[in-house]
Amino acid sequence: MIFGKHINKYYLKYSYALLLGILALLAVDYFQLRIPEIYGTIIDGLDPTKDFKLTKELLNSLCLDMLVIVIIMVIGRFLWRVCFFLSAIKVETNLRKEMFAHCKELSQNYYQHNKVGNLMSLFTNDIDTINECFGHGILMAFDALCLGGMAIYKMFRLNIVLTILSLIPMILLGFMSVIVGKYMMKKWKLRQEAFSSLSDFSQESFSGIAVIKAFVKESKELLAFKKINKNNENANVEFTKASVLLNVFVAFFINSIVCIILAVGGYYAYKGQFDAGELVRFVSYFNSIVWPIMAVSSLIEMTSRGKASLDRINNLLESEVEVKDKDDVINSITSINGKIQYKNLTFTYPDSDIKALDNVSFTIQKGENIGIIGKTGSGKTTLVDLLLRTYNVDDNSIFIDDIDINKIPIKTIRKFASYVPQDNFLFSDTIANNIAFSSDNKVEDDKIKEVSILADLDENVKDFKDGYDTMLGERGVTISGGQKQRTSIARALLKDASILILDDAVSAVDTKTEKIIIDNLKKTRKGKTTILIAHRISTIEQMDKVLFIDDGKIIAFGTHEQLLSSCEQYKQMVELQRLEDECGGGNA
Numbered sequence: 001m002i003f004g005k006h007i008n009k010y011y012l013k014y015s016y017a018l019l020l021g022i023l024a025l026l027a028v029d030y031f032q033l034r035i036p037e038i039y040g041t042i043i044d045g046l047d048p049t050k051d052f053k054l055t056k057e058l059l060n061s062l063c064l065d066m067l068v069i070v071i072i073m074v075i076g077r078f079l080w081r082v083c084f085f086l087s088a089i090k091v092e093t094n095l096r097k098e099m100f101a102h103c104k105e106l107s108q109n110y111y112q113h114n115k116v117g118n119l120m121s122l123f124t125n126d127i128d129t130i131n132e133c134f135g136h137g138i139l140m141a142f143d144a145l146c147l148g149g150m151a152i153y154k155m156f157r158l159n160i161v162l163t164i165l166s167l168i169p170m171i172l173l174g175f176m177s178v179i180v181g182k183y184m185m186k187k188w189k190l191r192q193e194a195f196s197s198l199s200d201f202s203q204e205s206f207s208g209i210a211v212i213k214a215f216v217k218e219s220k221e222l223l224a225f226k227k228i229n230k231n232n233e234n235a236n237v238e239f240t241k242a243s244v245l246l247n248v249f250v251a252f253f254i255n256s257i258v259c260i261i262l263a264v265g266g267y268y269a270y271k272g273q274f275d276a277g278e279l280v281r282f283v284s285y286f287n288s289i290v291w292p293i294m295a296v297s298s299l300i301e302m303t304s305r306g307k308a309s310l311d312r313i314n315n316l317l318e319s320e321v322e323v324k325d326k327d328d329v330i331n332s333i334t335s336i337n338g339k340i341q342y343k344n345l346t347f348t349y350p351d352s353d354i355k356a357l358d359n360v361s362f363t364i365q366k367g368e369n370i371g372i373i374g375k376t377g378s379g380k381t382t383l384v385d386l387l388l389r390t391y392n393v394d395d396n397s398i399f400i401d402d403i404d405i406n407k408i409p410i411k412t413i414r415k416f417a418s419y420v421p422q423d424n425f426l427f428s429d430t431i432a433n434n435i436a437f438s439s440d441n442k443v444e445d446d447k448i449k450e451v452s453i454l455a456d457l458d459e460n461v462k463d464f465k466d467g468y469d470t471m472l473g474e475r476g477v478t479i480s481g482g483q484k485q486r487t488s489i490a491r492a493l494l495k496d497a498s499i500l501i502l503d504d505a506v507s508a509v510d511t512k513t514e515k516i517i518i519d520n521l522k523k524t525r526k527g528k529t530t531i532l533i534a535h536r537i538s539t540i541e542q543m544d545k546v547l548f549i550d551d552g553k554i555i556a557f558g559t560h561e562q563l564l565s566s567c568e569q570y571k572q573m574v575e576l577q578r579l580e581d582e583c584g585g586g587n588a
Helices: 008-013 015-032 034-046 056-105 108-113 116-158 160-207 209-214 218-270 276-317 380-387 410-415 431-436 445-454 458-462 481-495 511-524 560-566 568-582
Strands: 340-348 355-364 369-373 398-400 417-420 499-503 529-534 545-550 553-558
Touching: 008 015, 008 056, 015 034, 015 056, 015 116, 034 056, 034 276, 056 116, 056 276, 116 160, 116 276, 160 209, 160 218, 160 276, 209 218, 218 276, 340 380, 355 380, 355 545, 355 553, 369 380, 380 398, 380 499, 380 529, 410 417, 417 481, 431 445, 431 481, 445 458, 445 481, 445 511, 481 499, 481 511, 511 529, 545 560, 545 568, 553 560, 553 568, 560 568
Parallel strands: 369 529, 369 545, 417 499, 499 529
Antiparallel strands: 340 355, 340 398, 545 553
C-alpha cells in the first residue's frame, strides 16, 4: 500500500469496492485454513494407535467439504481480483488525468526547466508503479494480515512454544526488511532518473535526426546513447541487487523456520506431546503464512518503489501554476474589440537579470495593422507573449480595450486572440484537421478551403495525392517550411479572432507569396487588429504602423514613411535590406 497527499483520496473514493474485496479476501483466507484441519483429520483417522477411525462416510463428508471450500475460494479470488485491480486501474486513469490537466495549466517557464522525456516517464513508468502499489499493495497488506494472523492464531492453539520459536526469525526479518527497503527506495529513485535521462536523450535525438544526419554525427550520438544506456543499466542492476538481497533474506528465514518446526515438532512427537495429525496441521498452517511472509517482503519492495514514484508525481502536481487569474478578474467580459496599450512596461524573464523589455509604451487602435521589426533578440516575441499572458506582467502595464490585462480572464484573452508562433507546430494528423484545430465546432470543407486560399496554401494542397486528407508526419515534417507556415496561418485565420498575431510567420515563403498573404489579410480583417512580426522590411512596410524595437526598447513607432524620415537606424536597416535584395539575398 502507498499513502500520500494525492493518493489518499482514492482510498475513500473506491472504499466500497475495496471493502468488498477485503471481505472476499477474508472469506478466502478463512476457508483456506480449513484445509489443514481436513488433512489433520485424515491423518488422525489413519493412525492405528487412535480410537478415531476414518470411515467411508467421513471421507465422503470431508471430500464434500473440500469441494465447497474450493468453490468458495475460486469465487472469492475472482471477486477480490476484480475489486482491487479494477480500482487500481481507475486510480491510474484518474491520477494520469489529474496530471495531464495540471500540465496544461503550468507556465512556459516550467517546461523550460523540465524535459519532455522526464515528463513522459512520469506518465508511464511512475504511474504504472502507483497502479501496482495500489492494487497489489492492498492485496498483499490485507492478505498478510488476515491469512497470517489467522494462521498464527491456530498455530498458537496447537503449541505456544513452537509458534514463538517460529516467529522469532520473522521479527528479525521485519527489521532487516525496513533497512533494505529504505536502501531500495533510494535505488529506485536513481533508476527512474536514469530512465528519464534515457527518454530525454532518445526523444531529442529522434526529433533532431535530420540535423544529426546532416552533420554526420551518428557515431557521436551512438556513443552518447551508449553511455546513458549504460547508466540506466547500472541503475537497474543496483536496484535488482537490492531486490534479490531482500528475497534471499526472506528465503533464508523461511527455511530456518521450517528447520525449527521439524526439529522441535519432531522432538515433541517423539516425547508424545504432539501427534502426527497435529504436526501436519502445524506445518500446513506455517505453509499458509509463507505467502504472507513473502508478501511482506514484496510489499516493502513495492512500497519503496511506490514512494519514490509518488514523490516524483507529487513534484509535478505540486508545481506552482505561475500564470493564473487573479481574484479580481472581471468574469463578465464577453468580447474583445482589439485596442491594445502598453504603458511603461518593463519585463525580465524568470531566472534572468537582463531586461527583455525596458519601459515600453505604445498604443494599437482597434482594427489597425501593426508591423513589428527589429534585430534578433530585440524583444519582438516577448511583446506578444506577454499580451497572450504566457508570463505574468505587472498591473497597469498592458491594457486591452482600456482594461488592465490582469483583470481579464486568461481564457477570454486567448479566446479572442489568434496566434501563429515561430515554430509553427503541427500535429501528426491530416492537413484539414490541423487547420480545423482552432475551432471548437465541426468545420466544413468549404471553410477550410477558403482560409487555405487566403493563406496561399490551396494550390499546394491540390498537388498532394490525398489533398486536405494528407496525413502529416510528426510536427509536420513531411511538408516544407513554407507549407507549415501557411498551414499555421490558415489555422489562425479560421478562428477569425479580434486580435491576430503572426510571429515571423512568412519568413519561409518567397516575397510573391508573402505579398499575396498580406494583401488577403488586409482585405479580410478590416476592423480587426493584426500584429505582424517580421525581419524583412518588405513584410511590414505596407502596414498601418510600424514599431521598431531594439534591445528591449521602442526606438520608433509610426508609419513606414514617418520612420524613414525620423529614425536613422530604421532608415539604415531599410537601405541595407534593399541592397541585399539587389545583390540577390532577399529571397535567401
